Amino acid sequence: MPKPVFKHWCSALLLSLHGTLLAQSALAPLPASTPPMGWMSWNLLGDQVNERDLKAMADAMIASGMRKAGYDHLFIDDGWQGGRDETKQLIADPKKFPSGIKALADYLHARGLKLGIYSDAAPLTCAGYMGSLGFEDQDAKTFADWGVDFLKYDYCNAPPGTATAVARYRRMGEALANSGRTILYSICEWGDRQPWKWAAEVGGHLWRTTADIRDKWKKLPQESSGVGILDVYDINVELQSYAAPGRWNDADMLVVGLRGHAGPAALLGGAGASDIEYQSQFALWAMMHSPLYASNDLRRMSAATLRILGNTEVIALNQDPLGKAAVRVIHAPPWDVLVKPLANGDTAVAILNRADQAAAYSLPFEALGIQGAVPVRDLHAHKDLGRMAQWRGTLAGHETKLLRLRAAPRG
Numbered sequence: 140m141p142k143p144v145f146k147h148w149c150s151a152l153l154l155s156l157h158g159t160l161l162a163q164s165a166l167a168p169l170p171a172s173t174p175p176m177g178w179m180s181w182n183l184l185g186d187q188v189n190e191r192d193l194k195a196m197a198d199a200m201i202a203s204g205m206r207k208a209g210y211d212h213l214f215i216d217d218g219w220q221g222g223r224d225e226t227k228q229l230i231a232d233p234k235k236f237p238s239g240i241k242a243l244a245d246y247l248h249a250r251g252l253k254l255g256i257y258s259d260a261a262p263l264t265c266a267g268y269m270g271s272l273g274f275e276d277q278d279a280k281t282f283a284d285w286g287v288d289f290l291k292y293d294y295c296n297a298p299p300g301t302a303t304a305v306a307r308y309r310r311m312g313e314a315l316a317n318s319g320r321t322i323l324y325s326i327c328e329w330g331d332r333q334p335w336k337w338a339a340e341v342g343g344h345l346w347r348t349t350a351d352i353r354d355k356w357k358k359l360p361q362e363s364s365g366v367g368i369l370d371v372y373d374i375n376v377e378l379q380s381y382a383a384p385g386r387w388n389d390a391d392m393l394v395v396g397l398r399g400h401a402g403p404a405a406l407l408g409g410a411g412a413s414d415i416e417y418q419s420q421f422a423l424w425a426m427m428h429s430p431l432y433a434s435n436d437l438r439r440m441s442a443a444t445l446r447i448l449g450n451t452e453v454i455a456l457n458q459d460p461l462g463k464a465a466v467r468v469i470h471a472p473p474w475d476v477l478v479k480p481l482a483n484g485d486t487a488v489a490i491l492n493r494a495d496q497a498a499a500y501s502l503p504f505e506a507l508g509i510q511g512a513v514p515v516r517d518l519h520a521h522k523d524l525g526r527m528a529q530w531r532g533t534l535a536g537h538e539t540k541l542l543r544l545r546a547a548p549r550g
């Protein structure tokens with residue numbers, strides 16, 4: 140009776156195949172299990188990117204200690220493209236990248252870094268360079284061949300409707316999935332079509348939630364456009380329930396250290412922010428599990444900028460394996476309080492003074508569900524504050540106090 144034997148053999152094969160797949164999925168790390176970190180070219184260089192400056196930036200990322208702190212991607216934004224060759228393959232601008240993108244990827248990989256690249260779901264990108272619409276499979280394969288690890292996929296010059304956007308992003312999501320390489324997929328349509336509701340389904344690992352951030356604290360009443368740190372934060376913080384390992388709300392680049400640098404972030408009122416404001420951006424972005432893309436000149440960083448970007452105690456909140464984005468539990472202007480549980484059972488707490496002037500505050504930890512006096516650490520001062528049942532103090536205007544409590548809320 141060959142049939143039952145065949146049946147057994149078949150089920151044995153299926154079982155072992157199933158086992159292998161299970162074992163593989165247990166082994167393969169989840170892409171973007173924590174938010175990506177690195178340096179993105181747009182705010183500093185605009186579309187004037189080239190391999191010499193990008194290599195120098197990678198070298199600075201290593202020399203400054205940023206790579207060691209967790210910044211492990213170099214993201215080339217718009218402006219690298221040189222059109223298509225006779226086989227329609229996307230090519231880099233030969234003047235900007237005489238050695239080609241693959242050589243740059245090799246350079247980064249040899250130094251423990253990864254490469255991000257940029258394209259657009261339309262014939263042309265935001266800055267008017269070659270886009271990927273109609274060439275998704277070919278471009279995804281090209282990126283994979285070059286050793287690209289991340290794609291930011293923009294939505295300029297594309298129709299506004301949600302259905303078209305979802306279809307175009309799905310198309311590239313499938314192309315990347317079939318490219319033969321793990322390439323993180325960053326969806327950039329500025330939150331206009333509520334991507335937090337569909338981006339993960341089309342293969343996205345992260346999605347922008349707002350318009351481009353400018354180098355400023357907030358949009359002034361007389362300004363009709365140009366969002367700042369507080370404006371982006373107020374939108375992104377409300378989307379906390381959509382974030383999880385492998386799927387993140389992207390609150391756009393850090394403007395830390397730009398100090399009004401002439402470039403895209405300086406437009407629309409982006410005249411620069413203070414170190415207190417930059418420190419707040421970093422703390423809030425870490426608490427929200429946003430990707431951390433530095434965009435300042437890493438070759439010339441002030442001590443204050445490096446202290447903010449290199450604060451490994453803050454980075455640890457952002458890279459916490461539990462992946463629970465902070466909840467804004469108090470929004471009683473001028474005070475915001477964010478709470479975020481951590482994998483080891485600790486609780487991170489951010490207290491933001493939204494006001495322009497200094498103000499005093501007291502936060503009983505009971506209000507967060509934490510009973511009794513608990514050990515508290517100040518993550519900006521790098522100091523243990525001892526056991527406390529509340530935090531009391533004065534914060535400068537726009538300042539964020541960032542605490543780590545050795546305790547979890549009850550219940």
Ligand code: GLA
Nearest residue numbers: 181216217265266293327351
């Ligand atoms: C859009 C994006 C920016 C940047 C530029 C490049 O504005 O939102 O982050 O990528 O395009 O042209």
